[in-house]
Amino acid sequence: MTRPGELENHTIVVRVENKAGVLARVADLFARRGYNIFSLAVAPTNDERFSKITIVVTVESTPLDQIVKQLFKLVNVVEIAQLPADQSVERELLLATVDAPAKTRGEVLEIVDIFEGKIVAVSGEQLTVSLDGRPDKLDDFEALLSEYTISDLQRSGRIALPKIGRQAARLRAV
Amino acid sequence: MSDQEPIRLNGGQALIKSLEMEGVEVIFGYPGGAILPVYDPIIDSKIRHVLVRHEQGAGHAAEGYAHATGRPGVCMVTSGPAATNIVTPLADAYLDSVPMVCITGQVALAAIGTDAFQECDTTGITRSVTKHNMLVTRAEDIPMAVKEAFHIATTGRPGPVLIDIPKNIVDANNPDAYFDFVYPDTVDLPGYSPDGRPSDDSIDAALELLAAAERPVLYVGGGVLKARAAEAVLRLAEMGDIPVVTTLMARGAVPDDHELCLGMPGMHGNYTAVTAIQRCDLLIAMGSRFDDRVTGKVGAFAPDAKVIHVDIDPAEHGKVRIPEVSVVGDCRLVCEALLAKLEVKGGASAFADHTPWRQQVSGWQEKYPLVYQSSESGELLKPQHVIESLRDSCPPDTIVTSGVGQHQMFASQYWTFNHPYTWINSGGLGTMGFSIPAAIGAKAAYPDRMVWAVDGDGCFQMTAQELITASVEKIPIKVALLNNAYLGMVRQWQELFYDNRYSEVYLSHDMPDYVKWAESMGCVAFRVEDPDEIAATIAKANAINDRPVVVEFRCVEEENVFPMVPAGGSNDDIIVDPSQEQPAHSTAAQDASMTDAQRTGEKAK
Structure with a gap:
């Protein structure tokens, strides 16, 4: 368990519509709301309509919820999953x-x-x-x-x- | 699928046709190079185009139209500087959740990225101030872009959507800009499916808190108006005997005349509205977002209250204050769901007895009404007096718009808002110059209703040129210009928190000559310099229906807005009018020997 206030890395996988400018929207949102991106990887999925963005964010545990909710407000974001290290590859x-x-x-x-x-x-x-x-x-x-x-x-x-x-x-x- | 017969159109014709299909009745706009091809089919369209005098005016007029009607406002401007000029209204609409569709011209696709004449990255610049934006690259995509824009702007939490249109895809001389037009029936947005229906669990949890509360307050925000929920909220308040505060964005959502309505909370809210929140044991936030101008110091806001937060935007829940019960949903559907279950539980008898609480609240109302000292004959005017006179001589369905500053607070405090959608102002962004173009938008929507823009002298100088629009387009709005020769709100802060050091806030009473200026723009103009002339001049202004009217009210320079909670302070430290005894819980009461300015100045250090 992370204590409140302690910084932690979280892996978020965001499925987005494969449209121009979507990555910029996601990156912009992180910048505007003051969240730090630790790493980011993006590529199309096996369904060519969508891409997956894997973002590792450094946050206290509370704002993670805010990040996810704000990401969902982007019209091109289709699905978000949080992948804890012990439950993912x-x-x-x-x-x-x-x-x-x-x-x-x-x-x-x-x-x-x-x-x-x-x-x-x-x-x-x-x-x-x-x-x-x-x-x-x-x-x-x-x-x-x-x-x-x-x-x-x-x-x-x-x-x-x-x-x-x-x-x-x-x-x-x- | 649609059963329309396809018609051969170019992109520009398709854009205007799509707007017609959306039921658009008016576009506020300003033409220019890149958007030229779209302006040609406007001549043949039944849609009214209102030619503003600055692109910012187009945006605010569209907002005014949307605020008044609930339908999306539409504005259209060209590329580059026109697009950057409309960024302010987009940001304003974004913060106040105003449904708006903005169309911008763009340089031809082949020129994008080359720093072409009047090129800017419009979608990049506006990304953070729109709910969504899009750059359309093919003429045949225009109908779907428009369909999506209106859908996104008006559903879920409303907001502005921008469509950027490169010139070549609307160009009548480009063979590739022609296609068989069919307006789509549906949108395909896999990442966007707002649902206003609350979960049963959240409704049940809310009911539990409602039943247990002894000192509840309904904290009603702009979301109630966006959801057309005013009637349902009033029914809930009446059934539960729950006092209501209406935020700056929700004035009129519950009638000010209603015995349960306590008026506006927040930095310049009245004592009772502010203090009822501070002392309540249950705060029902209904379409409100715990804005810092309402909460003051968040840690000291409603310290004894459990919170039920009702909002359609999940991201608002827990953003500022973590609620005990979170109800994600449309305010109207939530209220109706609550009411339906409450009816089953016996209506009013499902609540605790709130009589002691109501009596406590009434006591505050008696002790701390809004007050000001009237000025005498021959003296300059008190702005509060002007607002009261205006209020008493206008029809009840009058629409009031305002700019930002002291005049805005006086208007919100002293007008009696008894109908929803009669108060239009810039709450979140706080955009000076909002009132005149917003009034034009509202009056264009409701030509038969009286529309007064309450403005300050600073605001007036930012967008006054739109009075030319009002004259030429025969949109006869009225402007109450509260001229106190200062940027009054900034002056007030400098008086209270900067030791009376007035830095760059003096504007003067007579430079410019507002009457001559207004007359030169085709308005009838009056100047009032004596309190005895206020009512008669308003009567004259109200009798004029064929032209815009500007009434310049020469106000005293030094009037301050009270009550006031200093920025970042606790709402318990509310400072009431200096003529009243400061409340015991306020630090303002601790040293009665100090002057008000010293007292508040001291606190700020």
């Missing part, structure tokens, strides 16, 4: 280019191997590595790699689905 992708001269290359490769990551590009001095998995796994991977000078790094932002057999908490207020 969360994945994220990380790409990093790391300094790996001959002296330390073996150590970097070993870390990639332990995490079951992939080498996606190689040069004489650097490696570009990729890893997908749970966000906390990526955090650990990133921390270990940072010992070897990361020259570039990009994470995809979190995406999530409810665990099979569990119903995501529907937050549609009416």
